[in-house]
Amino acid sequence: MSMLSVGYKNLSQALYIGKAQIIINQIKFAISSKYELYVADAVPEELTEVDLVMLEYNGDDEAALANIHQLLTVAKGVDLFVVLVKKDADFMLAASHLGVRGFVDAEKDIEHLLSVIHMQDRRRDGKTGMISCFFSLKGGVGRTALATNIASNIDAMASNHAVLLDLNVPLGDTSLYLDMDENRMYTVTDFIHNFTRFDDKLIYKSLNQHPSGLYVLPLPAEIAELDSLNGHMIKNILEVLRKYFDHIVIDCADNFSDVILSCLDQADNIVLVSETSLSSLRATNKGLQVIRRLGYNEAAIKLIMNRYHAGSDTYLNQIIEALQVPTVFYVNNDFMLFNESLKNAVLINAFSKESVVNQQLVRIAQDLHLDEDKSFVFKTEKQVRPVIKSQKERSFQGWWQALRAKRLGGKD
Incomplete structure (x- = not known):
């Protein structure tokens, strides 16, 4: 796991699992006011003091669903969002059934990622607009x-x-x-x-x-x-x-x-x-x-x-x-x-x-x-x-x- 940002006091910890460097840089900037971002190529064996996890999805359903299952096992209680480089309705349905918190459109949502996460949290908690x-x-x-x-x-x-x-x-x-x-x-x-x-x-x-x-x-x-x-x-x-x-x-x-x-x-x-x-x-x-x-x-x-x-x-x-x-x-x-x-x-x-x-x-x-x-x-x-x-x-x-x-x- 490599650290992507300089540590700041009072920031929460976020982990991005994936390899798309452009997306990583965009996410780093978008959440910098609230999260310190780390990046990993694969799911780590254990996760501590992480408040938000984002998993990159490129169309490989089997690998992504396996990673989701592993993440939800090693990071119980941590919010997990899937960053959709490609969209697939069947995958999103399967991932939702596993317990994914929400989905982020890599093309449209990253610039306002904190807002997207916030509004999905409101919906999950039963709050409306x-x-x-x-x-x-x-x-x-x-x-x-x-x-x-x-x-x-x-x-x-x-x-x-x-x-x-x-x-x-x-x-x-x-x-x-x-x-x-x-x-x-x-x-x-x-x-x-x-x-x-x-x-x-x-x-x-x-x-x-x-x-x-x-x-x-x-x-x-x-x-x-x-x-x-x-x-x-x-x-x-x-x-x-x-x-x-x-x-x-x-x-x-x-x-x-x-x-x-x-x-x-x-x-x-x-x-x-x-x-x-x-x-x-x-x-x-x-x-x-x-x-x-x-x-x-x-x-x-x-x-x-x-x-x-x-x-x-x-x-x-x-x-x-x-x-x-x-x-x-x-x-x-x-x-x-x-x-x-x-x-x-x-x-x-x-x-x-x-x-x-x-x-x-x-x-x-x-x-x-x-x-x-x-x-x-x-x-x-x-x-x-x-x-x-x-x-x-x-x-x-x-x-x-x-x-x-x-x-x-x-x-x-």
């Missing part, structure tokens, strides 16, 4: 733009098994951001009328799919069709979508209607979107108060501070601290980038892949999709958040009033 609700009590903060672009990044990690659900009632704009003709799209109300008909084939044929691979379920163009939409209907929609998709991203309306509460009730992530204006910060605080009063899991609450820029007011940074949200993300203030990508009808990950904003959106997508309690803050190197120690315990209202006085001179 994740739900991330993007919410704000004030419009104009960039919620739809963020939800659309982050959903696209999640979809890439989920191997095109993510769906964007537009519930920004009554006038959702996701079809606009995705440059899709809303008059020809299969909508939420169409979905409601076909609850009992969906199966593995029909649902993917029915829903609209963006060229990037992201599935989209928009609001109908006719407002009158929304009369039947209520919290109970939304609960049913989400239950069906969770069966067929690994992640549902919802662009919520800016209210606490029964429709939106039904979404929040089932959310794995409640993503509050704010920007740096006084009115937006106040609305975010009020939204947080209601969400906490309703008893939602604190760990599920995330905050995206949109249109943030380095060198912001000290008071602004203290307001963000005072909101007491454990996970805060920052998205740079880059109006030109968002505007040009929208004008060219191209998502940011395709329009400017190397931009700082796209990197920030990808990191947010990773956090939401991998469902890990990181409890940390993403920020660029220049986004330092100074603390005035003598006033550190000031409340949100106190900091908000201080920022208001500074910006407006204390005037309305």
Whole structure:
């Protein structure tokens, strides 16, 4: 057995059994944030302190099944995944019966291997697709733009098994951001009328799919069709979508209607979107108060501070601290980038892949999709958040009033 990576503290141990060097290098890179990778040509006689095993399959059923049997004997309790260089349905069925945890498509899945493993674990444990609700009590903060672009990044990690659900009632704009003709799209109300008909084939044929691979379920163009939409209907929609998709991203309306509460009730992530204006910060605080009063899991609450820029007011940074949200993300203030990508009808990950904003959106997508309690803050190197120690315990209202006085001179 040869070690392929430099040892890092707190990393789990992964073993790859196979000889395809290109695949080995790709896997090494893909899991480097969580696993230290070792490689072997054959199944070792014993395995200790290994948390994940991946076996390469090239079409030799007899040898692969023998290796699987041996691995499950010497590595009891260790997760075993088969990396499919070639696909064979009969082999996959036989391997599943032996106890293989899951399968990885060598051509499509390796780039997002951690996500693939994570979602297969959720299915094995009886968990269905994740739900991330993007919410704000004030419009104009960039919620739809963020939800659309982050959903696209999640979809890439989920191997095109993510769906964007537009519930920004009554006038959702996701079809606009995705440059899709809303008059020809299969909508939420169409979905409601076909609850009992969906199966593995029909649902993917029915829903609209963006060229990037992201599935989209928009609001109908006719407002009158929304009369039947209520919290109970939304609960049913989400239950069906969770069966067929690994992640549902919802662009919520800016209210606490029964429709939106039904979404929040089932959310794995409640993503509050704010920007740096006084009115937006106040609305975010009020939204947080209601969400906490309703008893939602604190760990599920995330905050995206949109249109943030380095060198912001000290008071602004203290307001963000005072909101007491454990996970805060920052998205740079880059109006030109968002505007040009929208004008060219191209998502940011395709329009400017190397931009700082796209990197920030990808990191947010990773956090939401991998469902890990990181409890940390993403920020660029220049986004330092100074603390005035003598006033550190000031409340949100106190900091908000201080920022208001500074910006407006204390005037309305």
